[in-house]
Amino acid sequence: MQAPAGAIGDPLDAIDTPALIVDLDAFDRNIAKMAALAAQAGVKVRPHAKTHKCPAIALKQIAAGAVGQCVQKVGEAEALVAGGVTDILVSNEVVGEPKLHRLAALAREATIALCFDSAGQVDIASRIAGEFGVELGALVELDVGMARCGVATPAEARDLARRIADAPNLTFRGLQAYQGRAQHFATYGERRDAIAVAVGQVRECLDLLSAAGLESEIVGGGGTGTFRMEAASGVYNEIQPGSYVFMDTEYARILDERGEGYHEFEHSLFVLSSVMSAPVRERAVLDAGLKSYSTEKGLPWVAGRAGLTVTGVSDEHAVLDVAADAASLKIGDRVMLVPPHCDPAVNIHDHYIGIRNGIVTEILPITARGASR
Numbered sequence: 171m172q173a174p175a176g177a178i179g180d181p182l183d184a185i186d187t188p189a190l191i192v193d194l195d196a197f198d199r200n201i202a203k204m205a206a207l208a209a210q211a212g213v214k215v216r217p218h219a220k221t222h223k224c225p226a227i228a229l230k231q232i233a234a235g236a237v238g239q240c241v242q243k244v245g246e247a248e249a250l251v252a253g254g255v256t257d258i259l260v261s262n263e264v265v266g267e268p269k270l271h272r273l274a275a276l277a278r279e280a281t282i283a284l285c286f287d288s289a290g291q292v293d294i295a296s297r298i299a300g301e302f303g304v305e306l307g308a309l310v311e312l313d314v315g316m317a318r319c320g321v322a323t324p325a326e327a328r329d330l331a332r333r334i335a336d337a338p339n340l341t342f343r344g345l346q347a348y349q350g351r352a353q354h355f356a357t358y359g360e361r362r363d364a365i366a367v368a369v370g371q372v373r374e375c376l377d378l379l380s381a382a383g384l385e386s387e388i389v390g391g392g393g394t395g396t397f398r399m400e401a402a403s404g405v406y407n408e409i410q411p412g413s414y415v416f417m418d419t420e421y422a423r424i425l426d427e428r429g430e431g432y433h434e435f436e437h438s439l440f441v442l443s444s445v446m447s448a449p450v451r452e453r454a455v456l457d458a459g460l461k462s463y464s465t466e467k468g469l470p471w472v473a474g475r476a477g478l479t480v481t482g483v484s485d486e487h488a489v490l491d492v493a494a495d496a497a498s499l500k501i502g503d504r505v506m507l508v509p510p511h512c513d514p515a516v517n518i519h520d521h522y523i524g525i526r527n528g529i530v531t532e533i534l535p536i537t538a539r540g541a542s543r
């Protein structure tokens with residue numbers, strides 16, 4: 171691990187760069203807003219930890235009313251349990267004995283559930299849970315239009331749920347029905363239509379399950395782009411948003427109901443960088459490139475300086491066109507970048523430097539960073 175880029179009490183200007191910064195006031199407002207919207211709609215929030223990868227943030231979300239956490243990787247679950255989280259849903263299939271052994275060991279310390287879309291995997295997980303003397307929660311994943319994992323039809327979901335309910339050491343806990351693609355559909359109408367299809371499939375599936383005497387404690391799905399729709403559906407009872415705590419440029423680019431930028435949540439995550447070179451008047455070069463954020467969703471934005479645009483990024487540099495900014499930039503000046511995609515940006519940092527009113531007040535270790543297994 172790298173040493174933190176700053177210390178408690180440091181002003182922003184004293185933080186070494188590049189550094190991953192969280193504006194804690196904006197971050198708190200995002201968490202409070204999600205908690206309030208979910209409470210109004212009568213659904214639970216199980217935020218997705220693949221975004222923040224940080225037990226301290228998970229505990230803040232739980233303190234605000236979240237029922238637990240979602241993860242995608244066993245390594246993320248391990249980091250959260252080590253940090254004090256006691257209720258985790260792996261919202262993903264888990265394949266291979268090494269991973270299932272680790273998950274079963276974790277179930278000795280915490281409530282653990284995972285997803286299935288194959289009968290063979292149900293049998294393997296049941297056997298391993300038995301060997302470890304634990305009970306694993308099990309959800310059936312239904313493909314509701316994402317075309318990734320998940321059984322294709324409600325009838326298959328019912329049959330798999332029956333197999334889970336009959337398997338020793340597994341407890342059937344419900345349905346996982348996440349429409350991941352819809353999260354970033356550009357228009358509100360496209361998102362609404364996609365979630366309407368998902369809701370129809372979930373409803374059909376729940377009817378088949380109850381006819382078979384199988385009750386779903388969890389009906390989960392919904393991310394930052396569509397959670398209001400799942401929450402209002404009357405069929406989903408847990409929403410799983412992740413990116414809302416930080417936001418990123420990918421989410422800021424989708425459109426809301428009025429056709430304007432998606433401003434439901436505030437940007438709270440930034441990469442603080444410094445100008446390291448300004449060789450000609452119209453160009454400044456920052457010290458933060460691909461070692462500080464990813465660009466598969468586009469180039470980062472400059473926060474708070476409308477005239478500055480990132481025109482190119484390489485491993486260690488970002489090039490800024492400063493021609494439109496009369497104040498221009500000189501070597502040593504600080505520039506805050508908004509990451510294009512929050513999850514992969516977080517994945518390459520060891521700490522969040524949390525600031526309030528320009529002063530470092532918290533340093534949060536990102537203990538699940540790099541947890542690719």
Ligand SMILES: *Cc1c(COP(=O)(O)O)cnc(C)c1O
Pocket residue numbers: 218220221240242261348350353391392393394395410411412413414
């Ligand atoms: C990524 C993910 C989410 C959260 O998505 P955001 O867009 O970050 O809010 C929720 N559920 C599942 C299963 C996911 O994979």
